Amino acid sequence: MCKPVIKNILISQPAPLDIEKSQYKILIDNHGVELTFNKFFDITGVSNKDFRASKINILDHSAVIVTSKLAIDNYFKLAKELRLVIPESMKFFCVTEGIANYLQNYIQYRKRKIFYGKLQFSELIDTMLKHKEETFLYPCSDDTSSENFKLLDKNKIKYTKSVMYRSVPNDLRGLDIEKFDMVVMFSPIGVSSFIESFPSYNHEKIDFAAFGLSTQAALKDAKIKTIIPAPTPATPSMIMAIDRYMSLSPEERAEHKERIEEEFNKKADKKSSVTLKVTTKKTSKPKSNNIG
Numbered sequence: 001m002c003k004p005v006i007k008n009i010l011i012s013q014p015a016p017l018d019i020e021k022s023q024y025k026i027l028i029d030n031h032g033v034e035l036t037f038n039k040f041f042d043i044t045g046v047s048n049k050d051f052r053a054s055k056i057n058i059l060d061h062s063a064v065i066v067t068s069k070l071a072i073d074n075y076f077k078l079a080k081e082l083r084l085v086i087p088e089s090m091k092f093f094c095v096t097e098g099i100a101n102y103l104q105n106y107i108q109y110r111k112r113k114i115f116y117g118k119l120q121f122s123e124l125i126d127t128m129l130k131h132k133e134e135t136f137l138y139p140c141s142d143d144t145s146s147e148n149f150k151l152l153d154k155n156k157i158k159y160t161k162s163v164m165y166r167s168v169p170n171d172l173r174g175l176d177i178e179k180f181d182m183v184v185m186f187s188p189i190g191v192s193s194f195i196e197s198f199p200s201y202n203h204e205k206i207d208f209a210a211f212g213l214s215t216q217a218a219l220k221d222a223k224i225k226t227i228i229p230a231p232t233p234a235t236p237s238m239i240m241a242i243d244r245y246m247s248l249s250p251e252e253r254a255e256h257k258e259r260i261e262e263e264f265n266k267k268a269d270k271k272s273s274v275t276l277k278v279t280t281k282k283t284s285k286p287k288s289n290n291i292g
Contacts, residue, residue, distance in 0.1 A: 006181040006207065006246060009033050012040040012190045023239040031246045038175060040190035042168045043141075045074045048081045056162050058084055061137035063091040065128075065159065067121065067148070069102050071139040074164040076106045091115070091134060095124050119231045120213075121148050125155055132157060139164045143189050145214035172197035177206075182228075184209040184238060188218035195222050209245075211238045225264045227257060 009027070015037035016022035027033050058079060066072055079086055091113040094100035100116040103109060115131075117124035128136070136159035138152075152159050167189035177198050183206050185191055191210075209228035210216045216226045228245045235241035248256065 007033055008180045009035050009182040010180040011035055011037045011184045012186055014039050026239055026243055030243060039170060040193040041170050043165050045077055045165045051078055056160055061135045063134040063136045065136050065138040066092055066094040066099055070165055072102055075139045078164060093124055093128055095121055122151060125151050128157055137162055142166045169193035177201055182207045185215050186211045188214050191218040209242055225260055227260055
């Protein structure tokens with residue numbers, strides 16, 4: 001049954017510095033919701049000592065696979081601690097343009113060979129296959145989706161997995177979970193934190209929004225339905241997906257949930273995505289995904 005009104009949303013991220021200038025303001029203005037921000041987990045960087053113990057040499061690699069801003073932060077943090085100078089010849093393969101732009105915080109952007117995908121890691125693979133001669137370093141967390149590594153192995157891309165930061169679940173039991181109509185997830189570790197904190201809660205009372213296939217898979221493993229998935233071609237951001245869902249009529253929302261239920265009950269090997277049935281304008285594709 002669809003909730004007649006969604007008023008309270010729990011966001012599993014820290015609050016933005018200025019909510020008035022953030023994308024979340026769209027949800028407040030359009031739907032009059034109350035947003036609660038709470039970190040579901042903390043990130044701790046791998047120590048210099050632990051990284052040395054892995055016997056991985058950053059400069060033995062000619063390219064870097066980048067899937068998050070955290071990966072960038074911890075890659076350059078370790079490089080600095082190890083007193084390494086990243087050569088201008090180092091190539092960066094980023095899962096999205098936004099992450100590629102974040103590199104400007106650490107390097108002279110235009111002097112580098114920087115490549116990026118659109119939304120999914122699988123799309124970045126297509127670009128990497130054009131550079132199979134490179135030796136890739138994959139900075140990641142200890143809970144990075146195994147699907148990414150399977151794709152790299154399947155395409156015979158030479159890479160080194162390097163755990164540079166770890167996720168530590170937070171205790172969420174101080175939250176009054178009964179007050180929330182929706183919970184927004186962004187990572188598998190966030191899902192773990194929620195399940196560990198509220199193991200006996202009836203999850204059917206909440207609409208769950210989840211960003212990324214690995215997050216959606218973690219919810220499914222916990223027998224929780226992802227009502228609002230992102231990114232999708234129609235809704236590339238979590239905010240857009242939530243806004244679109246909340247803009248549906250009760251009848252449209254019920255129909256959407258029926259499709260989610262059908263998808264949820266399918267066998268695990270029959271994967272397909274569910275998107276909101278709303279007409280959207282087509283956006284032009286970028287002419288080139290290579291910068292520099």
